Amino acid sequence: MGLFDDVLKEGESLIRNENALDYEFLPKLLPFREREQEAIARAIAPLLQGRNGRNIFIHGPPGIGKTAAVRHVLKELEEEHDEAYAIYINCWQTDTSYKVYLEMCDQLGFKFTQNKNTSELLKVVASIINKKAAVIVFDEIDKAAEFDFLYSLIQELLKKSIILITNYKSWLAELDERIKSRLTPELLAFKEYTGSQTLEILRQRRDYAFPPGVWDTEAFSLVAQRATAAKDIRTGLFLMREAAAKAEAVASKKITLDHVKQAIAGMDEFTIKNSQDLKEDERAIYDIVKAHSGKKIGDLYKLYKKAGGEVSYKTFQRKIAALDEGNFVTLERQTGEGGNTTIVHRKTTTKLTEF
Ligand SMILES: Nc1ncnc2c1ncn2[C@@H]1O[C@H](COP(=O)(O)OP(=O)(O)OP(=O)(O)O)[C@@H](O)[C@H]1O
Ligand SMILES: [Mg+2]
Numbered sequence: 356m357g358l359f360d361d362v363l364k365e366g367e368s369l370i371r372n373e374n375a376l377d378y379e380f381l382p383k384l385l386p387f388r389e390r391e392q393e394a395i396a397r398a399i400a401p402l403l404q405g406r407n408g409r410n411i412f413i414h415g416p417p418g419i420g421k422t423a424a425v426r427h428v429l430k431e432l433e434e435e436h437d438e439a440y441a442i443y444i445n446c447w448q449t450d451t452s453y454k455v456y457l458e459m460c461d462q463l464g465f466k467f468t469q470n471k472n473t474s475e476l477l478k479v480v481a482s483i484i485n486k487k488a489a490v491i492v493f494d495e496i497d498k499a500a501e502f503d504f505l506y507s508l509i510q511e512l513l514k515k516s517i518i519l520i521t522n523y524k525s526w527l528a529e530l531d532e533r534i535k536s537r538l539t540p541e542l543l544a545f546k547e548y549t550g551s552q553t554l555e556i557l558r559q560r561r562d563y564a565f566p567p568g569v570w571d572t573e574a575f576s577l578v579a580q581r582a583t584a585a586k587d588i589r590t591g592l593f594l595m596r597e598a599a600a601k602a603e604a605v606a607s608k609k610i611t612l613d614h615v616k617q618a619i620a621g622m623d624e625f626t627i628k629n630s631q632d633l634k635e636d637e638r639a640i641y642d643i644v645k646a647h648s649g650k651k652i653g654d655l656y657k658l659y660k661k662a663g664g665e666v667s668y669k670t671f672q673r674k675i676a677a678l679d680e681g682n683f684v685t686l687e688r689q690t691g692e693g694g695n696t697t698i699v700h701r702k703t704t705t706k707l708t709e710f
Contacts, residue, residue, distance in 0.1 A: 368599075368603060369565065369566075369569050369599045369602055369603055369608070369610065370564055370565060370596075370599055371564065371565055371566050372563055372564050373564070375560060375563035375564035376560070376564050376592050376595055376596045377592075378589055378592060380563075381423060381426055381427065381430070382423075382559065382560065382563065384559065385420065385423055385424060385427050386552070386555060386556060386559070387420075387548060387552045387555075387556070388420050388423070388424045388427075388545075391413075391420075391424050391543060391545060392424050392427060392428050394411070394541075394543050395411060395413075395424065395425060395428045395518065395543070396428055396431075398410070398411050398516050398518075398541060399428070399432065399439070399490050399516045402438060402439040402488040402489075402490065402514055402515070402516060403436055403438045403439065405438075405488075405514075406514070407513070407514050407515070408439075408488070408490065408514065408515055408516030409516060409540075409541055410516060410517045410518070410519075410538050410539065410540040410541070411516070411517075411518045411519070411540050411541050411542075411543050412519050412521075412527055412538075412540035412541070412542050412543065413425070413518065413519065413520045413521070413543045413544075413545065414520075414521055414522065414523065414524040414526075414527075414542070414543075414544060414545070415522070415544055415545030415546065415547075416522060416545075416547060416586060416587075416680065416681075416682055417522055417587055417589070417681065417682050418585075418586070418587030418588050418589040418590070419545050419546070419547055419548060419586070419587070419588065420545065420548075420588070421494075421520050421545050422494055422520065424545075425443075425492055425494070425518060425520065426443065429441040429443055429490065429492065432490060437487075438487060438488060439487060439488040439489055439490055439514075440462075440463060440483075440484060440487060440488070440489040440490070441489075441490050442459055442462050442463070442489055442490065442491045442492065443462075443492045443494065444458055444459070444491070444492065444493050444494065445494045445495055446493050446494065446495050446496050446497075446498045446499040447494075447495045447498045449499075450498060450499045450500040450501075451499075451500055451501055451504075452473050452477075452501060452503045452504040452507070453472075453473045453476070455493075455499075455504045456473060456476035456477050456479075456480050456504065457476060459476075459480045459491070460476060460479055460480060463480065463483050463484070465479055465483060477504075477507055477511060480508075480511075481511040481512060484512050484513075484514075484515065485511075485512065485513050485514075487514075488513075488514035488515060489512065489514070489515050489516075490515070490516045490518065491508065491515060491516070491517050491518070492518040492519075492520065493505075493517070493518070493519050493520070494520045495520065495521065496519040496520060496521050496526065497521045497522070497523050497526045502530065502531060502534060505517070505534050505538065506531075506533060506534050506537070509534070509537045509538060510537070517538065517540070519540065522680050522681045522682075523677050523680050523681065524542075524544075524680065525673065525676065525677055525680070527540075527542075547586045548583075548586075548588070549583075550579075550580075550583040553579055553582050553583045553588065553591065554579040554583070556588055556591075557575075557578065557579050557582060557588070557591040557592075557595070558575075558579075560591070560592065560595070561575065561595060564595065565595075565599075568609075569599075569608075569609060569610055570609075570610050571609055571610060571611045571612060573612050574598065574610050574611050574612045574614065574615045575610075577612060577615045577616070577619075578591050578594045578595055578598065578615055579591060581594055581619060582594070586682075587682070590622075593618075593622070594615060594618050594619065594622070597617075597618035597621060597622075598610050598614040598615045598617070598618040599614075600618075601614040601617045601618055602614045633683070636666060636674065637674055637677065637678065639659070639662075639664060640659060640664070640671065640674050640675065640678065641678055641683055641684070643655055643658050643659045643662065643664075644675075644678070644683075644684050644699050644700075644701050645701050648699070648700050648701035649698060649699075649700055650698070650699065651696050651697070651698055651699075652671075652672065652675060652696065652697045652698070652699055653668075653696065655671075655675075655699055656668055656671050659671065675697075675699060682702060683701075683702055684699050684700060684701060684702055685699075685700045685702055686698070686699060686700075687699075687700065
């Protein structure tokens with residue numbers, strides 16, 4: 356009789372703390388992101404001394420702790436300092452100036468927003484923040500439908516740090532010059548984790564989520580290996596949850612290699628990053644790649660034009676590069692007799708934003 360026989364009756368969950376496997380769960384410790392958190396803190400620090408802060412542009416591929424690192428810093432700011440407000444906005448949901456100011460009012464505790472228009476809301480936001488200072492994070496900034504709010508906040512707020520987060524480094528280059536020249540952000544690149552870092556991060560997360568002894572060693576190794584290959588911590592979280600479900604379905608008290616293999620087999624159905632995430636023109640290009648994975652970029656462009664696509668070859672190349680940064684496609688450079696070319700592959704295990 357094993358230790359768990361008494362504890363885990365048939366059909367009971369193997370997971371002790373389900374929340375810990377959520378993508379939004381913020382662990383107490385965020386190993387391997389100390390340098391990045393410090394850089395963010397350094398840009399914010401002047402606000403705590405009554406001076407203006409610096410702005411930061413954070414970029415890097417999906418699932419490597421950009422959101423987590425920034426939220427960690429904000430949390431500490433909120434818990435330990437009164438000098439500056441901490442505001443976090445995800446531009447995926449909050450994508451217009453009106454919605455941004457409304458959300459800011461809400462986070463600042465201002466309730467009387469009814470019947471106020473965009474510029475009135477901005478005035479409220481400025482009058483509250485200008486009595487102190489604020490750190491304002493715009494996560495997934497590339498998903499915003501307009502960027503006027505950036506301009507207005509830079510102009511109206513006296514002491515602030517604006518932090519922008521995106522997968523696309525190229526996004527900044529395309530930003531309206533009028534905004535860019537006033538923002539002048541520091542660039543902060545997040546790099547992918549190594550295999551051993553991924554293993555350590557997932558090990559900590561596993562120990563939050565599961566009682567000791569539930570995971571077979573080789574089963575967990577395979578999870579870490581897959582997450583390393585996908586270069587995305589979310590893949591590991593997804594596989595842990597799915598493998599646990601497979602084990603529970605057969606009332607197993609251990610999660611074995613076989614359960615992880617079943618979870619992996621089911622994974623391709625979930626394209627990681629929902630392609631809903633893409634804007635219309637990017638989606639049209641992504642659809643061409645999906646249908647003709649493994650072709651040369653020039654040939655894909657011809658197919659795209661044939662299908663009624665309108666952008667120039669240069670823009671097409673830029674969009675493909677952006678899809679690569681967003682982990683939707685992978686690029687393979689080939690040197691042949693006719694010179695260099697790029698082969699574009701569809702990525703099958705993409706970002707797991709939703710279960
Ligand atoms: N260093 C770390 N320590 C512990 N957990 C981490 C670490 N890095 C990432 N994670 C976890 O991995 C998951 C993905 O991280 P996060 O949401 O920050 O990714 P991201 O870089 O913002 O990705 P995206 O660009 O897709 O938004 C989260 O659940 C997060 O808690
Ligand atoms: Mg994020």
